[in-house]
Amino acid sequence: MRSRATVPAWVVRLYGRWRKKRTAWFATGICVAVAVLICAPLLMIPGGSLMDGAEMRQILSPILGDGRGFAAWHLIPVYPTIGHFYRLLIESPAFYQLFWNTVGMTAAILLGQLVVGLPSAWAFAAFRFRGRDFLFGLYVVLMLLPFQVMLLPQYIVLQKLHLYNHPAAVILPAVFSTFPVFIMYRGFTQIDAEILEAARLDGAGELQIFFRIGLPLGRMGIQAAMVLSFLEYWNLVEQPMAFLEEQATWPLSLYLPQITISQAGFAFAVAVMVLIPALFVFALGQDALEEGIAYIGVKG
Amino acid sequence: MDSKKKIWRGFALFMAAMLVMTYVSRMVYVSRMPRVKWSNPTSASIRNKITAEGTVEAVNAQAVIGLDGLLVEKVCVAAGDRMEAGTVLYEVNMEDMLAQLAELSAQEEAWQKQELAKRREAATNTTRAQEDYDTNVTELDRRIAEETKKLEELMEDLDTHMFRIPEEDASDEIWIAWADERLRFDREIAEKGRLIEDIQLEKDKILRQADRNIEDARRAQSAAESGLELGASGVSQVRERQERIALLTELSENEGKVSAESAGDVLEVMMQSGMRMGADAVLRYADDKGSRTFRTVITQEQKPLVHTGDVVQLTFPGSAEEVSETIDSIVQESGGYTVTIRLEPGVAQGRTEGVMELNSTSEIYDFVVPAKALHNDGGNAVYVLEEKEGILGTELSVRSMTVRLLDKNEDYAAVADELLSGDIKVVTECDRELENGMAVKLWD
């Protein structure tokens, strides 16, 4: 440090800023590149949603079983059409029915997970009780179990509870999923145990500690859990397929028929409409949660 | 912070738009739904009116036989023509005919002469026999009368002699003489009687002989007159010739024109001018006095409505005549079913075409729907209204239901199927084409 004393302070500052900036640019560059790479295949979706059937069939004919040439893709359709959107948005009331089903289902699940999962996660993080590790391990294993395995026993449970073919058959198991617990737990463990001890010593009640310390400090974990849960349940396929018989209660993810090339354009249009709320949620979710949790923290 | 607000606003807008669009799309969806009216199938009968055009045909045709050996000069009618009694059918060649007539007349004359001679001779023989007979009988009758007179005289003498009977006391001689006398008388009387008997016998004999002679002569005469000796064929030949002569004569008087004998419809003409006719039919016609049949072809659809024994109305174009007849037979033929109706004699004279009309009320069917409700789905089918579970909840939708068609008229159709019931809602009217499974709404 001293050896550099000769260098004027502003040079140091400037250099520091430059270095910082360079790092930032560099990092930004890489990240943007990766993001673009990730999003590139998705660029096919808006293009595809505006492409008419004939064009689609023509450029994809090699895939259809014609042994020659290679498929191509037009990011910007040569013969764009809004036919698919028209069909989807104007002519398909079923789409909206399922859209609201999905919205409702996802909202219910997320809310339920907050209510149920948060305390559980807090319990694992803030208290040390016997069997905690094992129990937590069990949670993780239960989280990891493939759905095929749980299908049959869950079906039996739901039937006994008379929930089969009711939206709750999807919502309830999802609410009690161990997955958000697992993620939120991570958020909470990063809180220093000393802080909690200090609070307890100060005579704060457990609830007070939970709301005033736990929530604000674990907010990143909560936020992550919610965003990931949203992703998980926004496109939930297998559970509703297995537990909901009545089509009127289905979520949007079951709307798309078995995709065939002639349906592709329509499918892309649906995908666009499915993606839009997701984009909003991404954009808003992070901040909203931060704010909301901070608010609870203050109040509590 | 500002941008976040914007995003919030955007999100809210998006959701609002989705909400609005939810309604819009529902409205669009509903407005595109076919509207339908429905009714339950009812139990009813079906009144049917079937009209079919057909042809009138004669049951058995009459023939005009050609004049054998004559040349047709001109044919005056054609098939399908109407003929009345006296209508000229054809003309024969006069020249040819007259030549034939002349020849025949000559033959006849010769034959007549020959015949006359024969007859005269026979008549003479008869007269002679009669005369012989007459003379013999007269002679014998005279002799009989003579002998009978003699016999009567003898009888008188005997009577007289009997009065001269001697006294009882007369002498024997007297008595003997008287007795002898009396015996003589007896003998003579018996002799005379025998004589008369003989003459009588002879007369009978002669008479029989004479009769036989007369008979023979008469037979010969009548044979001569009747020409019996020509034999059967000979007679018919002569007759034929005479008839032909008469015919030809008449024909020649008619200037060779042959006319119809009765009214009817010409069915077929089998001669041409210049043809020499044989003894075959040269023309066939339906006599007005014969009966006719009406024949028509009905379609498969009409078939179930028409039965043998049904009463139908027949009308014939261009005539006010309308008759009720019963159907005699229905036969399946290529392309349909031929209905035959035998008409009463005299009905449909001169008609070749007609229209059959059948009004029938069917039995009462269990399920009758408006005919509009039927549609074709690889068979007859109706659309029935059902509730269907779908993504949009419970909707009204139509399902195509195949049915058997029992009967049908323009407005109603009787249908049957195991699944039909009075509760089923059959779509009777819709404002656009329906498809199986389509969601629909009710007409207000």
Place this chain on the structure above:
Amino acid sequence: MFLLPGFSGVMVFYLLPFLEVVRRSFLKSGNSAFVGIENYRTVWGNGAFVLAVRNTFLYMAVGVPLLMGISLILSLLLRNLLLRRRLVSAMLLPMAVPAAVMVLTLQILIDRQGVINGVLTKVSEQMAALPAFAAIDYLNTEWALVVVVCSFLWKNTGYMVILWLAGLAALPKEVEEAAQVDGANRWQNWHYIIRPGLSGSFFTVGMLSVLQIFKSYREVWMVAGSYPQEHIYFLQHLLQNWYLKLEFDRMAALTVIMSLVLLIVCLLLQKRLE
């Protein structure tokens, strides 16, 4: 007390069903006769099981570290950027695409006559220097696993970045700043400050990566069917196929084995990392 409501639900919807699975693993499917460990023996001696385990292990061995590494690097790069949220959102997008559409997209891209082969062929034609390119049938050759791993990375990077970021955010900023002031270089910064702070997150992300590996099955199945190329025949294909063949007994046994392994690994890792 905090745990109770959640645990009761877990109990009903997960633990009890799981116990049912355990129970059934000792019964014969169909007539429910008790057969002891027969099912386990069947599973153990099954050729398909060996293949599936090997493949699944390989998939995890390649997929999990790659995913964790890439996402960690990305999140480290991202964490102080202004564009952070946008970029994370962008990276998350593949998760939000409906599976059916994603599969369609994949098919268009990686079919033997798909877009990728098309582009590569064109490039190799244009540049004479490169060796001639023969179209690869990605799904029917050894490439299948590569494809699966790539699509797995593609889909899940954003997901893991989120988790890493959450972990990173919980690190006390002051310590790091202090260290920076102290002139610690990046490596030191990472080694002494970030890495220990993230050890818990390692566990989380690791477990979730495994979870995502299991979840990626549906897409693999949709692209390649029930009997895919033998390199991408995973445990879940086996599970699914058994299910379709009504072999629930074997399935249950396999599940129990799997969960035991997972539980042990999980407990060990937990101990080690916390």
Place this chain on the structure above:
Amino acid sequence: MKKKVRVLLFIMVCVMCAAFSGCGGSQEEEIPMGRYADREVKLPPGTFDYMHPCPDGSYYLYGLDTELTYVDAQGGSKAKDRGWEKNANIHVKYEVGVADNGAAVFAYAPRFWNDEELEARWLSGDICYLYFYVDEKGEKHALEPHGEGYQKGTNLNTFAFSPEGELYAASDHAVYRVNVETGEVESLFATEKQVKSMVFMGDVMLAADDGKAYFYDRAEGKLLDGNGALDVFLSSHSSGGLVMALGDRENEQILYMGCRTGLYRYIWGGSVIEQIADGQMTALGDTQRSPRALQVLDNGAFRVMFSGNYMVEMYYDETLPARPAKELTVYSLEENGWIRYAGQLFQKEHPDVLVRYETGMDGDNAVSREDALRNLNTRLLAGDVPDVIVMDQMDIEQYADKGVLRELDGILQPYLDDGILYQNIVEGMRMTEKNKIYSVPMMVYLPLWLGEKMYLDGEDSLEDIVAGMEKARQKHPEGAILYTLYPKDVLLQTMPVCLPAWTGEDGSLDVEKLTAYYQAVRRMWEIDCAGFDDAGREAWQKNNMEWYAPEDMDMADIGFNFQYAAQQNFGETWLQLGFLMTPQVGMTGIHVTKANMAADWQEKELEDTVTYDAYTGQAGNVYWARTIVGLCEQGKEPKLAEEYMNLLLSDPMMRKWWLDKPRNHSGLTIRKDSLGDILDIDNIEFGQTMGFKDPTGVNHPNFWPTEEEKQWLYQMMEDASCCYRPGTMLEECAMEVGVRVLEGELTPEEGAKEVERKMAIAMEE
């Protein structure tokens, strides 16, 4: 803290366990006992449609063509001559009203008019029906309604005699009192619709139409206030017929009403209508019949007369459960109209059983076959087992092995003994391992080729078809030989007749045969491709794309459909391989093809040279099983399931073969007599619409198979013994690899190896 948690945990577990088991128990609810049941009443000889109940429990029976018959309370019957049969041939009797003493009034509609005067009056609208009155002694006189308030020609449709013997009648807009001697009609009150029934309660007459009840005071001669409850009831329960009768129970006047939905009672003057018997569980719910009259008996029972010579007595049975506990569940992977129809029919025959028809996948959503199967398996494993499963596209061996399916030998044996079913086809379904039959196809397809004789003479194995194609290629160097657009099509057309030959007795794959198959189809595809250059092929595909979109097509739709393909394409293609999917239309295809050729392409000589026959491929005598039905071992209603199976195998059901699919691809029935009937079926019954339109728009009548063709078809049915079922794993595999083979990516040998490898994994599982 720790302790607390532990205790709480323990309690929780206990509570949950209790709740869990409690839930299980609560499912079996008690079903209350006691409901109305019915038994049929034996009627005297004759065909009766109507009944007139008398207060003493006796009743009169009559039909539209059957004389009035009196049945006394003890059941003795006596015919009463009312002289109405005699007119039945020329007149149709429409309405009859009978009085308690046997007097009757009836309305005739003329079938044919014999009387000109009457006809003229009828045409002028002066009269419509003719009415007659017969008094109790049998003296009959014509009745001509007239009088003030009666418009001539109005039909009197409903008659009722009051207890005093007055005659009331109703038209579609009014109710009248009729003097039976003079025919004088007095209009009493107007109604909105046709009054369908009238009952008398002292001085009050209740007349009911389909939406309103009218109360008329006969003494005062005025209409009383209506009853809203009754009106609502009438408007919602009248469809299918509604009958009413008054009863006197426990000193209350009760109006009983019977209709499709059940038997109801209404206490006179009240506002509550109460159901006392459910239509679904009694004869009232029979939708084939409509109730015509109701009689209230003193012992608490009811008599109900139905249309169609059917009468039941409904009595209260305390031993019966109040609602049906029976439910028959039928499951199929895909919607099948034929099965659905059978379910509806079964429901009609068994009103007390609820038939549920469930389908695993219904088209337009993301549920794939595997998903649907998974859901089905979940149900099976959870014990929620359907009674009947349609096994199309399912692995029958697997389900039979796992004890899901019930063996059917017992059910099928009588059919086989009597030679009703094609034994060879049923036997083709026998599982070799257990030597039992677990499922039976209701319909089959048979393979068929169509082409010029010179291409295929006599033999038609796979190699012969290749050779035939080569010959055809020589004659027609340009264009397609088979109707194939893509490699997949060649496989689709040939695989069904080869696939069964690939698996040996022990279930192992015969790689040699598979290799041979791949070689053959590859050759076929090459020959087919040789007729096009690239542009030509593209054009050919494009031309056919409009109606042919392979990725959208059901496996069973196109390419196989012999008739369709033959009709559409012959002449553009020269050898047609496909499946005979319907009895007559399939045969029609051949005729049509010939006719088309003769008419359109002026190829007259072709007409004689074109021929068709079965093709054997590698397996020989293949039939394609469809609508394969199996019963579940653990179904809840094994008896009903058996009955259902018998219904499916019955002749009337088989004759409805075309219901199987929206398009008529449903197959040839395995019941011999039904197949014969279908071939002989009268056009009229079938709907007269089965002709076709040729490309020029000319309508052709239908061609029905000739006797010779029928015999040929029967013979083919007799020979078919090798079952092909689509949707097996091997097929999927061979198809996928086959496409790669045809595209030249793999050699046939490699292809076969690849299939073997994939199958090895499946076998291992």
